[in-house]
Amino acid sequence: MGRPPCCDKIGVKKGPWTPEEDIILVSYIQQHGPGNWRSVPTNTGLMRCSKSCRLRWTNYLRPGIKRGNFTDHEEKMIIHLQALLGNRWAAIASYLPQRTDNDIKNYWNTHLKKKLKKDESGSGSDQEGVDNKGGQPKGQWERRLQTDIQMAKKALSEALSLNHAKPSSSSDHDITTTRPNHYPSPSPYASSYENISRLMENWMKSPNSTETTNSSSGYSFTNNNMIATTGSSSSEGAQSTITCTQDHAFDSLLTFNSSSKSDGSRFRSVEENHNNLTYTKPNLETQVPLTLLENWLFDDGATQCHEDLINMSLEESTAGLF
DNA sequence: AACTGCAGCAACCGCCCAGCA
DNA sequence: CTGCTGGGCGGTTGCTGCAGT
Numbered sequence: 001m002g003r004p005p006c007c008d009k010i011g012v013k014k015g016p017w018t019p020e021e022d023i024i025l026v027s028y029i030q031q032h033g034p035g036n037w038r039s040v041p042t043n044t045g046l047m048r049c050s051k052s053c054r055l056r057w058t059n060y061l062r063p064g065i066k067r068g069n070f071t072d073h074e075e076k077m078i079i080h081l082q083a084l085l086g087n088r089w090a091a092i093a094s095y096l097p098q099r100t101d102n103d104i105k106n107y108w109n110t111h112l113k114k115k116l117k118k119d120e121s122g123s124g125s126d127q128e129g130v131d132n133k134g135g136q137p138k139g140q141w142e143r144r145l146q147t148d149i150q151m152a153k154k155a156l157s158e159a160l161s162l163n164h165a166k167p168s169s170s171s172d173h174d175i176t177t178t179r180p181n182h183y184p185s186p187s188p189y190a191s192s193y194e195n196i197s198r199l200m201e202n203w204m205k206s207p208n209s210t211e212t213t214n215s216s217s218g219y220s221f222t223n224n225n226m227i228a229t230t231g232s233s234s235s236e237g238a239q240s241t242i243t244c245t246q247d248h249a250f251d252s253l254l255t256f257n258s259s260s261k262s263d264g265s266r267f268r269s270v271e272e273n274h275n276n277l278t279y280t281k282p283n284l285e286t287q288v289p290l291t292l293l294e295n296w297l298f299d300d301g302a303t304q305c306h307e308d309l310i311n312m313s314l315e316e317s318t319a320g321l322f
Numbered sequence: 323a324a325c326t327g328c329a330g331c332a333a334c335c336g337c338c339c340a341g342c343a
Numbered sequence: 344c345t346g347c348t349g350g351g352c353g354g355t356t357g358c359t360g361c362a363g364t
Binding site for chain 2: 345346347348349350351352353354355356357358359360361362363364
Binding site: 016017103107110111289 | 330
């Protein structure tokens with residue numbers, strides 16, 4: 001007797017998520033919080049598998065996710081953690097809270113694997129997690145593993161101390177300090193913006209959409225901004241604001257710029273939300289109004305703004321290793 | 323300009339595990 | 344103890360965009 005599918009295969013939509021679906025999902029999670037994924041499709045009307053919803057949230061929509069270019073430091077961390085932990089991407093991701101396991105996995109498979117292979121072929125060495133235990137006698141491979149672990153520990157330690165050497169109290173706490181200052185204008189989050197932007201545009205182009213022009217839909221696209229202007233809502237009722245100079249703190253965050261009068265009307269219906277949301281690409285030095293729910297969401301991600309915390313968690317987590 | 327191959331990445335699939343009745 | 348369910352995880356697939364020819 002096989003395990004029943006996690007959801008009915010009939011009528012379950014697959015493939016890329018549309019902005020419309022994203023909005024519905026984020027709206028629902030802002031209201032109810034993540035979890036109980038089983039009920040998400042039924043309660044939201046999304047024709048998606050619960051798993052798909054969870055994945056979409058954790059890998060793409062969750063606040064505080066950083067996308068795009070990996071810094072040298074992150075790269076080093078991944079390499080060493082992979083050597084240490086193997087392909088346990090979730091565990092590795094826990095050391096890089098701004099990255100998802102999927103992201104790290106993809107980066108490993110597309111970039112680092114090749115890079116390491118290249119390095120290996122260049123140097124003839126086989127360090128740093130390259131799986132080459134095949135063919136070795138068991139005892140030898142165990143000893144080898146011990147050595148690898150020791151090397152990985154050492155390397156990770158070095159990577160961490162390297163990181164500590166950096167001024168962690170730089171004015172903007174930006175993890176991108178590990179990047180050259182002149183890194184190109186497409187921010188590390190461009191991928192996210194572009195994806196969402198593209199999806200939004202596709203959505204608007206789609207025949208199902210009643211709004212076919214930017215102006216009529218309330219979305220405006222500029223070179224660097226995608227802003228939905230709302231008809232009725234404004235930020236006047238914002239209960240709190242957080243000034244943050246970090247792009248990534250807002251990456252993937254859909255800010256529902258409701259009047260936030262702490263009533264249920266905010267989520268009256270998805271259709272209403274379509275016309276009442278702010279879908280904004282975060283800017284440097286942007287003041288973003290946040291509601292309580294948004295604060296709750298942001299609190300989760302806000303800690304990820306600070307590399308200090310990452311380091312702290314690393315220290316704690318690796319304390320037993322060294 | 324058209325075609326082809328490749329790289330990158332979002333999403334899916336299936337297995338595993340923990341919690342619960 | 345056993346079976347069921349939901350959620351998590353790692354591997355894989357397939358779509359999209361871009362570079363090369």
